[in-house]
Amino acid sequence: MISTNEAIDELDLRLLEALQRNARSTFVELGAIVGLKAPAVHDRVKRLEQRGYIRNYSAQLDAERLGLNLTAFVSCYTSPDCAYEEFTRRLGEMPEVCEVHSVAGEETFLCKVVTRSTQHLDELLARLKATPGMARTRTTIVLTTPFDRGGVSVGES
Numbered sequence: 001m002i003s004t005n006e007a008i009d010e011l012d013l014r015l016l017e018a019l020q021r022n023a024r025s026t027f028v029e030l031g032a033i034v035g036l037k038a039p040a041v042h043d044r045v046k047r048l049e050q051r052g053y054i055r056n057y058s059a060q061l062d063a064e065r066l067g068l069n070l071t072a073f074v075s076c077y078t079s080p081d082c083a084y085e086e087f088t089r090r091l092g093e094m095p096e097v098c099e100v101h102s103v104a105g106e107e108t109f110l111c112k113v114v115t116r117s118t119q120h121l122d123e124l125l126a127r128l129k130a131t132p133g134m135a136r137t138r139t140t141i142v143l144t145t146p147f148d149r150g151g152v153s154v155g156e157s
């Protein structure tokens with residue numbers, strides 16, 4: 001087993017960035033980007049996976065093409081008797097909920113949701129408000145998204 005404390009180098013960072021842009025890249029294509037042969041790239045990628053730098057591979061879907069035209073952020077204010085594990089499990093079971101973040105501030109959780117319409121959002125909010133432990137919600141509807149990194153920056157800040 002490879003230690004998770006091993007430092008990653010500039011080549012690893014470049015591989016991570018390239019995979020984040022296109023997880024379907026072949027080892028040959030990745031090698032051309034970082035200047036290594038495919039077997040060396042394969043070894044590095046496997047090590048990055050084993051060490052947890054790569055959690056999984058996925059496709060980024062176009063929500064609008066799928067009829068999910070409304071994105072919103074829902075702040076969840078919980079009651080004092082809220083059972084957090086059960087609460088977040090229930091939120092995760094709602095297909096419209098894409099992300100749940102535990103946050104500092106007045107609200108306890110912030111959720112990113114996608115729905116077909118404002119009516120669909122209203123139906124989701126009713127289900128959210130009926131969740132045991134929910135005191136109230138506050139919703140912010142996204143009008144446009146001028147920038148979405150689609151991942152994390154692996155370069156220097």
